[in-house]
Amino acid sequence: xxxxxxxxxxxxxxxxxxxxxxxxxxxxxxxxxxxxPAVQETIENCRREIIADQNDPAKLGAIxxxxxxxxxxxxxxxxxxxxxxxxxxxxxxxxxxxxNLGRVPLAREAKDxxxxxxxxxxxxxLSPASGKRGSRQEHLExxxxxxxxxxxxxxxxxxxxxxFLVLKALxxxxxxxxxxxQLVEIGGSFRxxxxxxxxxxxxxxxxxxNKTYLRDYERAVTENCAAFLKVHTSNYRLVGFxxxxxxxxxxxxxxxxxxxxxxxxxxxALIDLQKFGLSPEPLVQDSIAAGADLVTFSGDKLxxxxxxxxxxxxxxxxxxxxxxxxxxxxxxxxxTIAAMEATLRLYLDEEKVAEKIPVWQMLSMGEDFLKARAExxxxxxxxxxKDAEISVLRGISRVGGGALPAAELPTWLxxxxxxxxxISAAELVERMRKGETPLVLRLQHDTxxxxxxxxxxxxxxxxxxxxxGAFYSNNT
Numbered sequence: 001x002x003x004x005x006x007x008x009x010x011x012x013x014x015x016x017x018x019x020x021x022x023x024x025x026x027x028x029x030x031x032x033x034x035x036x037p038a039v040q041e042t043i044e045n046c047r048r049e050i051i052a053d054q055n056d057p058a059k060l061g062a063i064x065x066x067x068x069x070x071x072x073x074x075x076x077x078x079x080x081x082x083x084x085x086x087x088x089x090x091x092x093x094x095x096x097x098x099x100n101l102g103r104v105p106l107a108r109e110a111k112d113x114x115x116x117x118x119x120x121x122x123x124x125x126l127s128p129a130s131g132k133r134g135s136r137q138e139h140l141e142x143x144x145x146x147x148x149x150x151x152x153x154x155x156x157x158x159x160x161x162x163x164f165l166v167l168k169a170l171x172x173x174x175x176x177x178x179x180x181x182q183l184v185e186i187g188g189s190f191r192x193x194x195x196x197x198x199x200x201x202x203x204x205x206x207x208x209x210n211k212t213y214l215r216d217y218e219r220a221v222t223e224n225c226a227a228f229l230k231v232h233t234s235n236y237r238l239v240g241f242x243x244x245x246x247x248x249x250x251x252x253x254x255x256x257x258x259x260x261x262x263x264x265x266x267x268x269a270l271i272d273l274q275k276f277g278l279s280p281e282p283l284v285q286d287s288i289a290a291g292a293d294l295v296t297f298s299g300d301k302l303x304x305x306x307x308x309x310x311x312x313x314x315x316x317x318x319x320x321x322x323x324x325x326x327x328x329x330x331x332x333x334x335x336t337i338a339a340m341e342a343t344l345r346l347y348l349d350e351e352k353v354a355e356k357i358p359v360w361q362m363l364s365m366g367e368d369f370l371k372a373r374a375e376x377x378x379x380x381x382x383x384x385x386k387d388a389e390i391s392v393l394r395g396i397s398r399v400g401g402g403a404l405p406a407a408e409l410p411t412w413l414x415x416x417x418x419x420x421x422x423i424s425a426a427e428l429v430e431r432m433r434k435g436e437t438p439l440v441l442r443l444q445h446d447t448x449x450x451x452x453x454x455x456x457x458x459x460x461x462x463x464x465x466x467x468x469g470a471f472y473s474n475n476t
Contacts, residue, residue: 004054011047012067014039020071030082038078042070089438090459090466094411094451096362097401101440103300103307104401105358105456106339110305113342117334124334137322139337143344144312147270148295149285152318154311155299155340156330160190162296162309163264167199167229169324170260170294170317174226175202179212179244182231184266192231201226211243217253227260228253230292232267232282247282251291260293260317267403268297268310270347276354276364278399278407284312293317299336301401304359305343306336362453363399367410373452374412377460384468387420397453413442414450416467423471431470439466 017023017039027035046065053059064070091101098104106114116122127134137154144153156162167176176196183205185191196203202224206216217228228250247263254261269281281302287295294317299308309330311321321327332340346356354360374392382390397409418425425446432439442449448467455463 004050004060007050007060007063007065008047010065011043011050012065012070014043016067017043017071017074020067022068022071022075026075026078030078034082035074035078038081039074042074042077046070087438089440090463091454092439092441092450092452092463094395094397094409094413094442094453095400096359096397096409096454097301097399097403098454099401104304106306107304107343107346107357109346109356110339110342113338114335117338122334122338124337136331136334136337139341140344143341143348144310147285147344147347148312149288150295150312151315152313154318154321154327155332155336156309156311156327157332157336158307159264159266159268159296159298159309160195161330162311163192164195164199165321165324165326165330166262166294166296166311167196167201168326169321170262171226172200173202175204175222175224176227176229176262177204177206177217177220177225178229178231179207179216180205181207181209181212181242181244182229182233184231184233192229196229210241212245213243214245214249214253217245217250218257221257221259225257225259227262227293230261230263232263232265247287247290247292251293254293255291261291263287263292263295265295265297267301267401268299269302271350271353271360273302273363273404276360278363278404278409281404288312299340299343301403302359303343304357306339308332308336308340363409365411365453367412370452371412373457373460374414374450377450377452377464378414380464381414381416381467384464385416385471387418387471389415389417389419391415393449395449395451397451409453411451411453414452416448416450417446418448418471420471428470431473432466435466435469437462437466439463 014036018027018036023035023039046063049063050060053063089101091098096104123134124136125134140155141153145151156165178192183192193203204220204225206212206220230247230250251261265282265284265287267281269283270285272283273279273281284295284297292313294311294313296309296311297303299305299310311318343357347353354364371392378390378392381388393413393415395411395413397411399407399409418428425443425448428448429441429443432441442451450463
C-alpha cells in the first residue's frame with residue numbers, strides 16, 4: 001500500500017512556488033495579496049486531494065505534485081480572482097428586458113452623460129445660478145413633469161422602493177384597498193401584500209381574482225381608509241371572464257370619499273406600444289390625466305433608462321414624500337441621475353425614441369431586417385464550422401422584464417446543432433457563457449439558438465468568434 005504521507009511530504013512549500021517563473025511573472029502584474037492566497041490555496045487543495053485518495057494508490061499516483069504544475073494552477077486561480085466580476089456580455093436570447101443580464105442597455109447619450117459625471121466634479125446639489133445648495137431631484141423633476149403631465153416628481157432607487165415609500169409616508173396604520181386580482185409578485189419575491197405589511201399600511205382586499213367592480217371598493221370604505229391602490233399586472237394577464245375598474249372611475253370614487261388613489265404601473269411606458277405592433281400598455285401620462293394622485297413606475301424597463309423608481313403626481317403629496325426620512329435612504333446617486341436625465345431628454349422628440357433608445361430599437365426591429373442579419377451570421381458560421389448543422393429558422397422573441405407577458409415578437413433565429421459527438425450542445429453553451437466576452441443564448445433540446453434582436457450589429461463579429469472558438473476548443 002502506498003504511504004500517502006510520502007505524497008504530503010512531496011508537496012512544495014509556499015516559498016518554492018512563489019519562485020516558479022509563472023508565479024514570479026504574475027507577481028509583477030498583480031498585487032502579492034492576490035497571488036499569495038492563490039498559491040496557499042492551491043497547495044491546500046492538493047493536500048486535501050491526497051488525504052481523500054489515501055486508500056486508492058491509482059488515484060494517488062495520478063496526482064501531479066511538480067512545482068511547475070502547481071504553479072500553473074495557482075496562476076490560473078489568481079487570474080480568475082483578479083478578473084472583473086461585473087462585465088459586458090452578448091445577449092443572444094432575444095429577451096429584450098432581461099433582468100439577469102442588467103435589464104436593458106442604455107442609449108449612447110446616457111452612456112456619455114455617465115462618463116462625463118464620473119470623470120468630473122458636478123453640480124449634483126449645487127445651484128449654479130445662486131451658488132447655494134440645491135436638490136439632486138431638480139435635474140429630473142421638470143422633465144418628468146413635462147413628459148407625464150404631473151405637478152411634481154421624485155426618483156428613488158427602484159420601483160419597489162417607490163411603492164413602499166408612498167404607502168409608508170401616506171398610509172401607515174391606515175387601510176389601503178386593493179383588488180384581489182392585483183396582488184402581484186414580481187422578481188425577487190416582491191409581493192404587494194408583503195410590501196404593504198412592511199410599510200405599516202393595512203391591506204384590504206376587494207373583489208375576486210378575476211372580477212372587481214367599483215361597488216366592491218365603495219362597500220369596503222371605512223373611516224380608517226386612506227387610499228385605493230391600483231396595480232398594473234404587468235407580468236401576467238387575466239383573460240376570459242374578467243372585469244376591473246379603470247383609473248378614472250377609481251380616482252373619482254376616491255375623491256368622492258376624500259381618499260387618495262395610487263397607481264403602480266410597474267413597467268412604465270411613456271409612448272404608445274401599438275405604434276410598434278405591440279399590445280397596448282397603460283401610459284403614465286394617461287393615469288395622471290385620469291386623476292391618479294400618485295403614479296409609480298420603473299426606470300429600467302420600457303422607459304429604457306437606469307434602475308430607478310419614479311413617483312409622479314400631486315405636488316403636496318410628493319412634497320410629503322420628499323420630506324420623509326426614507327427619501328434620503330432611498331435616494332439615487334449622481335450616476336442614476338445623469339443617465340436618467342439623458343434618457344428622458346430623448347423622449348422630448350418621440351419620433352426619435354425608436355432610433356436612439358436601445359429597448360425601443362430592439363422592440364421595433366422588423367422581420368426582414370432580422371432575417372437578413374440571421375442569414376449573414378449563418379453564412380459566416382457555415383464557412384467557419386464543419387462540425388455543426390446551421391440553419392435559419394422563424395422564432396419568437398420576448399419583451400421580458402415583467403412587461404407584456406403575452407407579447408410575441410416574430411424573429412429569425414440562427415440554429416446550430418453540433419455533429420461532433422464528442423461535445424454536447426449544453427457543453428457548448430457553457431463554454432460560450434464562460435468566455436472572455438460571455439455569450440448567452442438559447443438551448444432548445446440539442447440545438448443552440450441565436451436571436452439577433454438583442455445583439456448589436458457591432459457585436460456580430462465577436463459573436464461569430466465566440467461560437468467558432470467554442471467548437472474549435474473541442475478539436476484541439
